Amino acid sequence: MSWFADPFGKPSAYGPWSARSSSRRSTISDHHIPSLARPAGAADRTALPIAGDDAQAKASAADLIGRLGFDTVDAGSPAEGWRFEPQTAPYAVPYSADPDPDAVRAFWAEVGEALRSGTMPQTPPPVDAGVPLHTAQLRTLLADPPRKLTADRVVA
Numbered sequence: 001m002s003w004f005a006d007p008f009g010k011p012s013a014y015g016p017w018s019a020r021s022s023s024r025r026s027t028i029s030d031h032h033i034p035s036l037a038r039p040a041g042a043a044d045r046t047a048l049p050i051a052g053d054d055a056q057a058k059a060s061a062a063d064l065i066g067r068l069g070f071d072t073v074d075a076g077s078p079a080e081g082w083r084f085e086p087q088t089a090p091y092a093v094p095y096s097a098d099p100d101p102d103a104v105r106a107f108w109a110e111v112g113e114a115l116r117s118g119t120m121p122q123t124p125p126p127v128d129a130g131v132p133l134h135t136a137q138l139r140t141l142l143a144d145p146p147r148k149l150t151a152d153r154v155v156a
Helices: 030-036 055-067 078-084 101-117 135-143
Strands: 047-052 071-074
Touching: 047 055, 047 078, 047 135, 055 071, 071 135
Parallel strands: 047 071
Antiparallel strands: none
16 A cells, blocks of 8 residues: 655655655555546645654655645644554545445455465455545544554554
8 A cells, every 4th residue: 555665665654754754654545546646736636644753854745745646634743643544534445436435444454464464365456446535524534533443452
């Protein structure tokens, strides 16, 4: 799911870009990227969250993401990156046109479990072109996502 190459190749648990810690995560499925990218100012432009602790680095990341065809919503510091981790409201599902959000969540849960166990996921990804997630919608989802308990930790 990560589609931004950070310059240092370091993995992280925060945002498409987490400034200063050179981190990345995409909340959007890779198969939705080409179909949801839009020119700046388009009414149906999709927004992606970012988090980081360096304003200049976040501005650079937002500029790159903008040139790739997406708006950004600043979620705050890296500590706020939990707001768009897997199993939170802004992660993957809102970008899907699949009419069954439970099926999309089940797909991502299976992918996560397969990756944790070191096997390849057996379920094919949902086939849909995605739907735009506007800035205001993303802000609402980021404002107060529910906390989820996973097998190995509490996701804030």
